[in-house]
Amino acid sequence: MSEYTPIGLGHEATTTTALTHSGNFHVDETLGYVVLHYALAPMGDLRARILNGTSDDCLKFYRSRNPEQIQAADIVFDVGGIYDPTKGRYDHHMKNKPLREDGTPYSAAGLLWKDYGKAAVRNLVRTQVDDATIAAIWQSIDKSLVVPIDQDDNGVAKMGKLSLADIVSACSPPWDTAELHGPEEAKRRETLGFANAATAVASHLVNTIDRVRASLKAMDRVLSAYAAAEDKRILLMDTGMPTEKVIFEHDLPVIYVVSPTGGGQWNVKAVPPERGAFGQRISLPEAWAGLDGANLAKACGVSDAVFAHPARFICGAASREGALTMAKRALEIDAALKQ
Known part of the structure; x- marks a missing residue:
């Protein structure tokens, strides 16, 4: 002062x-x-x-x-x-x-x-x-x-x-x-x-x-959402906003961020290994890569699944529940593969 x-x-x-x-x-x-x-x-x-x-x-x-x-x-x-x-x-x-x-x-x-x-x-x-x-x-x-x-x-x-x-x-x-x-x-x-x-x-x-x-x-909203998360590896946001900066500055063990898009869809985005880097801490399942619509729904078991990017860093569903389920199943599939 x-x-x-x-x-x-x-x-x-x-x-x-x-x-x-x-x-x-x-x-x-x-x-x-x-x-x-x-x-x-x-x-x-x-x-x-x-x-x-x-x-x-x-x-x-x-x-x-x-x-x-x-x-x-x-x-x-x-x-x-x-x-x-x-x-x-x-x-x-x-x-x-x-x-x-x-x-x-x-x-x-x-x-x-x-x-x-x-x-x-x-x-x-x-x-x-x-x-x-x-x-x-x-x-x-x-x-x-x-x-x-x-x-x-x-x-x-x-x-x-x-x-x-x-x-x-x-x-x-x-x-x-x-x-x-x-x-x-x-x-x-x-x-x-x-x-x-x-x-x-x-x-x-x-x-x-x-x-x-x-x-x-x-930052306040991300930290509040993280505190409320049942599985600290999945960050569920009710509004789309930048999360990566907060995740890395606070060393949060988040793997996937689930948030709504402007068009009413909900996306699952994989967190990179380092801030601003390419790649993912855990990539989305290989079997989902590049699929959309009915083909993706069949592959992941989520009826309203919309798309999965070929690079395996983002996917989406038509509902909050669908996207959250995709994030949970991606973690389950990764755990099974590691076993």
Whole structure:
């Protein structure tokens, strides 16, 4: 818990002015702006604030290297040579740059996420959740998205092609824009590029936060279903949702997951030997592979059996009871073969 209230997060009624540098832009200051947008003025126009330099909400935003503008801004990030969050300064380019506990240097995005991330998450989560869930979402985004940006921006490790950093870089105009179109048009295209990058980053952040929220919700339901299971090798879910992450993170001995599909069918899916791997802890019976309809029903003894994939990792039935019976019989057949 910080010992100070980050600028703009108190009960101030005045407008907050935020500034980052002009010129070439990267993913860290782009995400930094997006974080401030969702933390301080989520109902404002993210693009118009960049393109027009004006705002009808409580956040104004500028891109400049002008010392007077830097001095006048309430929040300055990725420029200015100062890290002092009590004064709204979030640069990280100094000799004694701010570091994470493990020694990883912060980027501007990381510094702003530390102070404003939870406020942004709270404004983006559209369902009622408690502070512990907000903190868990913040931590997940920090680990999966912000730390890699810190590493990339500080030259510790590249995010790689098709990463968020690469998407932001692709929004920058080519090096010869001024040569071909003149300095004024080059400046206009650079500003437009930052607006496009911020829009892409904002969409990614919004979607990622919502997926993390749903993932935490799924964890509670998976663990509850496992606790209620008669046979801990079969996880019966009343709603389709991601289960593999929870199974491996909690070292659950689940072999098959039984859950409904959107079309009213119920599937049996085999758990892989390792998270994200191909293969199965126990494959579905070989005699079922590639069968469907009446042929499969005859082979497995379940009247409403629908299909069994040739790769033996998934099968299905028309009912909950039918799918559950298929999972139980698959385990019985495996046990018999091992004997």
